[in-house]
Amino acid sequence: MNKEPLLKVDNLKTHFNTATGIVKAVDGVTFSLDSGQTLGIVGESGCGKSVTSSSIMRLLPKNGHIVEGSILFEGKDIVKLSQKEMLQIRGNEISMIFQDPMTALDPVYTIGSQIMEVINAHQKMSKGEAREYAVKVLKMVGIPEAEKRLKSYPHEFSGGMRQRVIIAMAIACNPKLIIADEPTTALDVTVQAQVLGLMKNLQKESNSSIILVTHNLGVVWKMCDTVMVMYAGKTVEYADVKMIYSDARHPYTWGLLKSMPKVTDDPNIPLASIPGTPPDLKLTGGSCNFHNRCKYCQEICKNKCPEMKEVEPGHFVACHFSKEELVEMERRGGND
Amino acid sequence: MIKMILKRIFQLIPVLLITMSMTFVITRVLPGNPAVSILGPQATAEDIAKMEEEMGLHDPMPVQYINYMKKILTGDLGTSYRYNRPVADLIFEKLPNTLQIALASLIIALLIGVPVGIISAVKQYSVFDYISMIAALIGVSMPSFWLGLMLVLIFSVNLGWFPTMGMGVISNGIGDVLSHLFLPSLCLSFGSMANFARISRSSMLEVIDQDYMKAVRAKGIRENVVIIKHGLKNALPPIVTVLGMRIAALMTGAIMIETIFSWPGIGRLIVDAINNNDFEMIQGTVLFMAILYVTVNLVVDIIYLYINPKVSYESERRAG
Amino acid sequence: MENKEVKRDLSEASQQEMLLKERKANSAWRKLRRNKSAMFGLILVVFVTLFSLVGPFIYRVDPAAMDFLKVNAKPGTPGLPLGADNLGRDLLARLIHGGRVSLIVAVGGMAVGAVIGILAGLISGYAGGKVDIIIMRVMDGMSAFPFTLLALMLMTALGAGIENVILSIGIASVPGYARMARGQVLVVKNEEYIKAVKAFGASNSRILFKHLLPNIVSSLIVYATLNVAGAILTEASLSFLGMGITPPDVSWGAILKDGQDVIRSASHIATYSGLAILITVLGFNLLGDGIRDVLDPKMKK
Numbered sequence: 001m002n003k004e005p006l007l008k009v010d011n012l013k014t015h016f017n018t019a020t021g022i023v024k025a026v027d028g029v030t031f032s033l034d035s036g037q038t039l040g041i042v043g044e045s046g047c048g049k050s051v052t053s054s055s056i057m058r059l060l061p062k063n064g065h066i067v068e069g070s071i072l073f074e075g076k077d078i079v080k081l082s083q084k085e086m087l088q089i090r091g092n093e094i095s096m097i098f099q100d101p102m103t104a105l106d107p108v109y110t111i112g113s114q115i116m117e118v119i120n121a122h123q124k125m126s127k128g129e130a131r132e133y134a135v136k137v138l139k140m141v142g143i144p145e146a147e148k149r150l151k152s153y154p155h156e157f158s159g160g161m162r163q164r165v166i167i168a169m170a171i172a173c174n175p176k177l178i179i180a181d182e183p184t185t186a187l188d189v190t191v192q193a194q195v196l197g198l199m200k201n202l203q204k205e206s207n208s209s210i211i212l213v214t215h216n217l218g219v220v221w222k223m224c225d226t227v228m229v230m231y232a233g234k235t236v237e238y239a240d241v242k243m244i245y246s247d248a249r250h251p252y253t254w255g256l257l258k259s260m261p262k263v264t265d266d267p268n269i270p271l272a273s274i275p276g277t278p279p280d281l282k283l284t285g286g287s288c289n290f291h292n293r294c295k296y297c298q299e300i301c302k303n304k305c306p307e308m309k310e311v312e313p314g315h316f317v318a319c320h321f322s323k324e325e326l327v328e329m330e331r332r333g334g335n336d
Numbered sequence: 337m338i339k340m341i342l343k344r345i346f347q348l349i350p351v352l353l354i355t356m357s358m359t360f361v362i363t364r365v366l367p368g369n370p371a372v373s374i375l376g377p378q379a380t381a382e383d384i385a386k387m388e389e390e391m392g393l394h395d396p397m398p399v400q401y402i403n404y405m406k407k408i409l410t411g412d413l414g415t416s417y418r419y420n421r422p423v424a425d426l427i428f429e430k431l432p433n434t435l436q437i438a439l440a441s442l443i444i445a446l447l448i449g450v451p452v453g454i455i456s457a458v459k460q461y462s463v464f465d466y467i468s469m470i471a472a473l474i475g476v477s478m479p480s481f482w483l484g485l486m487l488v489l490i491f492s493v494n495l496g497w498f499p500t501m502g503m504g505v506i507s508n509g510i511g512d513v514l515s516h517l518f519l520p521s522l523c524l525s526f527g528s529m530a531n532f533a534r535i536s537r538s539s540m541l542e543v544i545d546q547d548y549m550k551a552v553r554a555k556g557i558r559e560n561v562v563i564i565k566h567g568l569k570n571a572l573p574p575i576v577t578v579l580g581m582r583i584a585a586l587m588t589g590a591i592m593i594e595t596i597f598s599w600p601g602i603g604r605l606i607v608d609a610i611n612n613n614d615f616e617m618i619q620g621t622v623l624f625m626a627i628l629y630v631t632v633n634l635v636v637d638i639i640y641l642y643i644n645p646k647v648s649y650e651s652e653r654r655a656g
Numbered sequence: 657m658e659n660k661e662v663k664r665d666l667s668e669a670s671q672q673e674m675l676l677k678e679r680k681a682n683s684a685w686r687k688l689r690r691n692k693s694a695m696f697g698l699i700l701v702v703f704v705t706l707f708s709l710v711g712p713f714i715y716r717v718d719p720a721a722m723d724f725l726k727v728n729a730k731p732g733t734p735g736l737p738l739g740a741d742n743l744g745r746d747l748l749a750r751l752i753h754g755g756r757v758s759l760i761v762a763v764g765g766m767a768v769g770a771v772i773g774i775l776a777g778l779i780s781g782y783a784g785g786k787v788d789i790i791i792m793r794v795m796d797g798m799s800a801f802p803f804t805l806l807a808l809m810l811m812t813a814l815g816a817g818i819e820n821v822i823l824s825i826g827i828a829s830v831p832g833y834a835r836m837a838r839g840q841v842l843v844v845k846n847e848e849y850i851k852a853v854k855a856f857g858a859s860n861s862r863i864l865f866k867h868l869l870p871n872i873v874s875s876l877i878v879y880a881t882l883n884v885a886g887a888i889l890t891e892a893s894l895s896f897l898g899m900g901i902t903p904p905d906v907s908w909g910a911i912l913k914d915g916q917d918v919i920r921s922a923s924h925i926a927t928y929s930g931l932a933i934l935i936t937v938l939g940f941n942l943l944g945d946g947i948r949d950v951l952d953p954k955m956k957k
Contacts, residue, residue: 059553083559091556098554103547108569108644118555169555354797362813477885477938479892482930485916489923584802591805592893596916607897610812622809626800 004075005032006209007056007177012069014048014055021282025051025064027233030308030316033226035176038203038210040224040241042217042256046278048233049213050099053179056211057096058086073177092122095170097180101162101187105154111138111165112150115172122173133172141168141198160191164198171202178203179211184219196223217260221245229253232278232289235308239315249317251294251326288320296321296329341638348634352627359623360404413624414616416609423620426605433503434601437593438586440521445528445582450575453536457544458563468533475530481592484523488596491519501598520597524589528582535578539571546570573644580636587625687950694946700939704932708755717749719906728922741911741925742918750906751932757907758936761821762887766880768826773833774876778868780834781841782860792838795831803828804890808899816902821894825887836879840872874951881944885937892933908933 014026026048033039041049054060056071058078071078073094081089090096098104106114115134119125125133131150138146141164154162163183170178180199184192200223203210212223220227220241227244229237229252237250248254255274265271276293288294291301300320308318321329388394395403407414413423452472456465492500504516543549544567552566553559591603598604602621609617688694723744731739731747738747780791798806810824845868853867888908894900895909902910908929915926 057554059550087556087558089556090554096551096554098547098551100547104551106548106552106566106570109566117552117557121556166551350793351796351800354793355800358797358801359809362809473941474934474938477941478934479889479896479912479930481893481896482912482926482933485912485919485926486930489919489926493920584805588802588804588808588893591808592896595897606808610808610897610899618809618812622801622805625802625805629802630800 006035006037006074007033007211008070008072009052009056010070010072012052012055012071013067014051014060014064015067016061017063017065018282023281024233024284025281026055027281027284028305028308028318029069029228029230029233029235031226031228031235031238033177033209033211035209036203036207037225038212038223040220040227041211041213041230042215042220042227043230044215044278046281047230049215049230050181052230053096053181053211053213056179057090057094058083059090059096088122091118091169091175092173093175094177094179095173095175097163097166097170097178097183099182099185101159101166104166105162107154110151110153111157112152115150115165115169118169118172137168137172138165140171140202141165143168159187160195163187163191163195167195167198167202171206171208174206175208177209177211179213181213182215183212185214185216192219199223217256229256232284233281234289235316235318236290237317238308243312243315247315247323249311249315249323249326250319251296252290255293296326340641344634344637348630351630355626355630356405356408356623357401359619359626360401408623413620416614416617416620418608418612418614418617423617426617427602427621427624430600430602430605433599434590434594434603436503436517437521437524437599437601438590440517441525441528441586441589442582444521444525445532446579448525449529449532450536453533453538454540454563454568454571456533456537457540458567460541465537469537472530472533475526476534478526479592480523480527480589481596483526484520484593484596487519487523503599520593520599523596524586524593527585527589531578531582531585532575535574536571539574540567543567543570569643573640576636576640576643580633583632583636584629587629688946691946691949693942694949697939697942697944697946700935701943704755704936704939705759708752708759711752711755715749715752717746719745719749719753720904721745728918730922731924731928738928739922739924741914742922747911747925747928750911751908751928754906754908754911754929755932755936757818757901757905758888758891758909758933761818761825761891761901761907762884764822765825765829765887765891766883768822769829769883770833770876770880772826773830774837774869776830777834777837777839778841781838782845782868788838791834795834798828798831799835801828803886804893807890807894808897811894811899816899818901818905821891821900824894825890828890829883829887832883833876833879836876837872840875841868844868844871878944878948878951881940881947885940885944888933888937888940 009029009031012026012029013024016023016025029048029052031039041052043049051060051064054064055066056073056078058066058081060066066079069079073089078086078089105111109117112131112134115137116130119130119133123130134150135146138149143149143161143164154165157165167183170180178199183199184195187195196219199210202208210223212219214220224241227237227239227241228235229244229250231252237244237248237253239247244253245257248257252274255272258272259274261271274293279289279292285305287303288297288301288306291297294301298320304320306318306320308316311317311322319326393400411424413427415421416423416426419426452468456462456468459465488500491497498519499516502516504513506513549562549566552562557565590601591606593599594601594603595607602625605617606621606625608614609621723740726733726736726740726744728742729736729740729744731737733739736746736748738751741747741750776791776795780788801809806828807824810827811820814820814824858867891900891907892909892912895902895907896913896916898913900909901907911929912926912933915922915929919926
């Protein structure tokens with residue numbers, strides 16, 4: 001059955017006006033997401049992952065604007081909605097989980113009042129009903145003594161607990177899409193696993209979709225159905241998670257996969273890393289953004305930006321060369 | 337929480353003791369002989385000596401000090417030689433008048449200063465922002481009494497809209513009270529208004545950048561509510577701190593404003609006392625002002641604890 | 657052998673420290689120049705300083721010369737660019753000479769407060785323990801009095817006169833400097849290089865003056881500039897109440913006081929003296945804010 005995807009992002013471009021020029025933080029991002037599915041957005045720091053999430057929520061700072069592209073959510077283009085209409089969507093149909101649990105909660109209000117705030121914003125309930133519901137949601141995310149904890153302040157919780165509270169706020173109104181922006185980066189490793197497990201369970205019960213922004217490929221493997229790899233503001237590869245791991249086609253994706261430390265690695269061999277640094281986002285657009293770090297770089301890469309091509313059903317890559325061509329180049333000695 | 341309040345009150349005591357002692361030391365260095373001031377230039381040497389004895393000026397310093405402290409602690413702030421009445425009585429008689437303009441000024445300053453600062457922060461770099469911050473800078477740079485004179489010149493002398501001096505009486509109607517109150521409290525409020533605008537702006541700017549502001553917006557809350565409910569409450573602590581500081585400025589400002597507008601308050605008492613070399617009056621009123629200031633600051637501290645749950649939580653944890 | 661190497665390293669380190677400081681100072685100056693409002697403040701301050709210090713030599717009119725034919729003359733009267741006051745004295749001349757006094761008093765007061773206060777703060781913060789508690793209690797006691805009130809009290813104890821005004825404002829400023837200096841010392845005290853210098857046997861006073869003090873200078877400069885602004889206002893207040901600069905001395909506050917009595921007939925006296933105060937204080941405030949922005953953008957208030 002071919003349903004319409006829940007979210008369809010097409011050639012999204014978000015630029016920032018700064019004192020030193022226009023920063024093209026997101027400069028061509030394309031992907032889609034079905035209901036109940038989890039999409040992972042991977043890439044290094046500064047590649048535009050967070051700006052993509054902020055663009056979907058239309059929560060950009062004053063100097064940021066979506067200059068091109070569309071974000072179709074259930075058929076409606078979010079880019080064209082008014083602020084008033086966005087208020088209906090945020091927290092209600094699309095919600096967000098933030099990276100740093102230590103700073104994402106307002107320190108001067110109890111967590112009870114903060115949870116009820118999102119409930120009251122979108123659902124008509126009496127005060128008593130809202131309170132009961134808040135307790136229910138807290139229990140769902142595994143907060144012990146939920147009833148008592150309604151009156152606690154954020155600083156009385158540990159990092160992991162705070163993140164659970166944030167998740168509770170995000171699921172309170174049964175959103176269709178949850179955007180989790182590096183939700184476990186700031187947490188201890190053991191807590192990370194718990195939080196991710198919690199998210200997976202909640203998703204199974206509600207059948208909501210998740211966009212999981214992360215730079216950790218291990219998390220992607222565990223949690224995601226599809227993956228979009230981003231580099232310097234653009235989508236470079238997008239496919240099912242299995243396809244990415246078994247049949248990745250973009251040199252950057254190869255670099256990422258190679259740089260993942262594995263238990264079976266020889267500890268004496270240094271970790272593989274991709275040499276070079278990302279380009280200045282004010283100057284991109286005239287070439288492949290990855291060309292200065294790509295060992296297969298050819299003349300065309302320096303002069304033309306590659307377009308996204310569907311190399312097999314459901315698998316999109318933005319590179320001038322196919323996998324066969326790249327393998328051939330490698331065999332002939334590459335372009336070091 | 338109660339423990340912390342009590343702790344604050346307890347810390348107050350040594351400060352107050354030092355304050356009282358300092359007043360003692362400073363006023364003992366006054367030029368002129370208080371006995372002579374009281375008796376007048378016709379007094380004989382004998383009378384002077386007798387008066388000095390009565391006033392305890394012949395006792396050794398430590399004894400004078402102890403007597404002084406005893407009197408203060410029983411609420412006896414001395415006797416004004418000019419009015420021949422206890423200083424404490426005079427103070428409490430005039431205190432409500434000064435409180436009138438002080439409170440009116442504070443309210444005006446808060447009601448105008450804080451919103452202006454917040455709007456300037458939300459609309460940073462706008463025309464409103466530039467104009468209000470320049471106005472605020474001028475506000476903290478000018479002598480309040482000069483502003484008073486200028487306003488009196490324009491509105492009372494030239495336009496005749498407001499009376500130039502004195503306090504209104506309720507028996508003449510609330511209009512009388514307000515028209516007399518307006519100019520003095522407006523002048524007194526200016527410095528505080530400017531200060532509140534500046535601190536509200538900078539505090540709000542810091543808050544606006546915080547992650548939780550974005551998180552609240554992500555919940556689909558209206559921008560007005562975000563700014564007022566979440567932004568303002570988090571921006572309050574520095575504003576409250578400034579509030580405490582402004583009490584001092586209001587007190588000294590009251591002295592100047594009362595002089596210009598012939599307002600019958602404590603400020604006038606102090607000025608008169610100084611001009612008349614009314615030794616005990618000077619001592620008593622200045623000490624009273626200091627104690628008032630310290631007490632008000634204590635109240636402000638306690639309010640601060642209430643609005644900032646994190647601070648009190650952490651202090652409680654440390655206190656065990 | 658080791659000792660010589662160590663000494664060489666130390667002198668290299670201190671040389672580098674000096675080079676760094678020079679470079680920091682130069683870049684700070686350049687940043688300050690770019691800050692428009694700070695530059696505007698600097699211009700105001702320089703203008704007022706020149707006005708008061710050089711003015712008497714350019715505009716050679718006796719500020720004390722009374723002319724009863726010209727009482728309350730309006731500005732623009734021939735020979736009286738800003739008019740005359742209630743005793744027929746040239747207002748411009750009085751403003752020039754008054755400015756000299758007001759500035760000297762403000763800067764002098766700041767200096768007195770800074771020297772005593774910073775010293776007290778350094779000692780208090782560095783020594784800690786009982787010394788710290790005693791000094792800070794005294795400072796707390798002094799802070800219980802609003803600034804101008806304390807200065808007023810000191811003036812009534814000391815009597816009139818320029819030196820006493822300087823002293824009163826200075827003493828009233830002490831707690832502010834002491835707290836500032838102490839706070840900074842507490843932060844810097846435990847940093848590595850202080851411990852290192854101590855380990856090499858540097859004496860306490862050497863540590864205080866050669867190492868601690870230079871590090872707290874930047875915030876103290878800001879504080880001192882803003883202190884001068886406040887001192888000008890305080891002197892004006894004191895003189896206005898008759899407890900500051902009294903005849904035959906002249907200051908802007910004293911002129912303002914004269915102006916109050918004749919506000920209806922000769923408003924220019926109060927207007928111009930007040931404007932002089934406003935311009936000067938504004939200049940110092942802008943300058944102080946600008947220096948603060950440049951030296952430590954995190955210190956925004």
